[in-house]
Amino acid sequence: MTRSIVALPDLSGAPLDQCRQWLAISTARDDALLLQLLHAACALCEGFTRLVPLATQFEERLPAVPGWQPLATRPVREILAVEEVAADGTRTALTTGYETRIDSEGCGYLRIVQPTPSTHLAVRFEAGLEADWAALPPGLAQGVIRLAAHHYRTRDSGSDASPPAAIAALWRPFRVLQL
Secondary structure, eight states: OEEEEEEOOOOTTHHHHHHHHHHTOOSSTTHHHHHHHHHHHHHHHHHHHSSOOBOEEEEEEEEOOBEEEEOSSSSEEEEEEEEEEOTTSOEEEOSSSEEEEEOTTSOEEEEEOSOOSOSEEEEEEEEOSBSSGGGSOHHHHHHHHHHHHHHHHTTTSOSOOOOOHHHHHHHGGGOOOOO
């Protein structure tokens, strides 16, 4: 399975404003850097909780084998498209010959019901706990803002300053544990 991000969530509105406010920045001079740090903080949030916080479009490549195959990213909101990927990399959209489902825990699944000559499939989907920043649980949102601010403040220190423990405390209730 290979995963790539097709479209990042828009963090240029309220999240950027909240990050500027947290850092007491009144100009837009560092907005590009702050947006990069916010996206990095969202990725670290996903790494810690094992859940994508905001709706983001992804693509995962799966082998074209029979049986239900789970997508690795969670929670899946919607499966948008499935394509066959030929050995030379060319793609063909599938309109039939497969089934998809999303379970109650947000795990997305794909099943091939008609054999395909391709060895791999590309599945494009949207995953995320919430569609927009305003709906994100306060603990997750505050952790993202604080982590981005932490990285902004320590960007020139040259040391490997670890993030504040408060961020883990904010995200821990959302963490999905795997056995």
